[in-house]
Amino acid sequence: AQKITQTQPGMFVQEKEAVTLDCTYDTSDPSYGLFWYKQPSSGEMIFLIYQGSYDQQNATEGRYSLNFQKARKSANLVISASQLGDSAMYFCAMRVTQGGSEKLVFGKGTKLTVNP
Amino acid sequence: GAVVSQHPSRVICKSGTSVKIECRSLDFQATTMFWYRQFPKKSLMLMATSNEGSKATYEQGVEKDKFLINHASLTLSTLTVTSAHPEDSSFYICSARAQARTYTFGSGTRLTVV
Numbered sequence: 001a002q003k004i005t006q007t008q009p010g011m012f013v014q015e016k017e018a019v020t021l022d023c024t025y026d027t028s029d030p031s032y033g034l035f036w037y038k039q040p041s042s043g044e045m046i047f048l049i050y051q052g053s054y055d056q057q058n059a060t061e062g063r064y065s066l067n068f069q070k071a072r073k074s075a076n077l078v079i080s081a082s083q084l085g086d087s088a089m090y091f092c093a094m095r096v097t098q099g100g101s102e103k104l105v106f107g108k109g110t111k112l113t114v115n116p
Numbered sequence: 117g118a119v120v121s122q123h124p125s126r127v128i129c130k131s132g133t134s135v136k137i138e139c140r141s142l143d144f145q146a147t148t149m150f151w152y153r154q155f156p157k158k159s160l161m162l163m164a165t166s167n168e169g170s171k172a173t174y175e176q177g178v179e180k181d182k183f184l185i186n187h188a189s190l191t192l193s194t195l196t197v198t199s200a201h202p203e204d205s206s207f208y209i210c211s212a213r214a215q216a217r218t219y220t221f222g223s224g225t226r227l228t229v230v
Contacts, residue, residue, distance in 0.1 A: 035219070043207055045160075045221035091159065095219075101173065103150065104211070104219055106159045 002027045002096040006107035013082045014115050020067070021077040021110045023092030033095035034075040035104065036066065040088040048090075051075055082114045118144050118214035122222025129200055129229055137195045137225045139210035145190035146212035150219070151183075154207040166193045200229040 003026045013019035025034065036048040051059045051066045059066040067076040079086055092107040119142040129135050139149055147168050152160040164174045164185050172185035182204075184196040193212075197204055209224040 037221070043209070043224040043226070045209065045211070045224075047218065047220065050218060099173075101148075101165060102213070103162055103165060105162075108159045 002029075002094065002098070002105055004092050004094050004105055004107035006092055006110050008110045009108075010111045010113070012113050012115060013079075015084060016081055018078060018080045019082055019112065021079070021090050021092075021112065023075045023077065023107060025073050025075060025092075025094050027073075027094065027096060029097060034066070034068070035093040035095070036064070036075075036077045037091045037093060038086075038088045039091060039109070045091070049077065079112075084114050084116060087112060087114045118212070118218070118220040120146075120210065120212050120220045120222045122210055122225060124225055125223060126226045127228070129227070131201055131229055132199055134196055134198045135200055135227060137197075137208055137210075137227075139193045139195070139212070139222050141191045141212045141214075141220075144212075144214050146193075146214070147190060148213045149187060149193040150211040150213075151185060151193075151195050152209045152211065154209060154224075156207075160209065163195075197227065200227070202229045205229045 005024045032053045034051045038046040049061045049064045051068045058068050063080045065078045089109045091109045093104045121140045123138050149166040151163045154160050163178045164172045166172045166185045166187040168187045174180045187193040205228050210222040211219045214220050
């Protein structure tokens, strides 16, 4: 089964510190993509970072980096120098192919709270 | 970057009426769009995949006659909730597949059926 697991319902971090949000995935496809999205209370889904299964290096986008460990099937998101505006829901997602068409499968999400 | 516009952002309707939600790709052509439903404090649940010029593909358990999807052009997909009932109240959000196999989301529609 193609599945994304986020085991942390909620995480707390102090402003300016780094935080890691966990994500593990399960797929038998050799080609897949992993995404992280941020969803603030307003509801929109903001794309943060992408990692392809064949990418040799871990993806980075500003303060966001993806710790991709293929053998462990994990794709943890690291946010450095947390800011108050980082408080939101964070979703890990995997692009899968089912029935000949592609779609995203989402984890249950992690609610991040950044404390001043 | 790729932008997807979704309207309306909020809608309140009476039970038994129909509501149409629009999803437009503003600066790219989207042959495939996706419609999700999200319950409070829950994850996104894929409802259907909308393909331009053809019938939508619905996920198991989603009533195709209640949730009508039309993808008439490369930039517009619509979701119509027909004969809405209070249990249809939810957050609906669309997504379009842009270049490089990335996915851009609309801002979502909060539907309340009274």
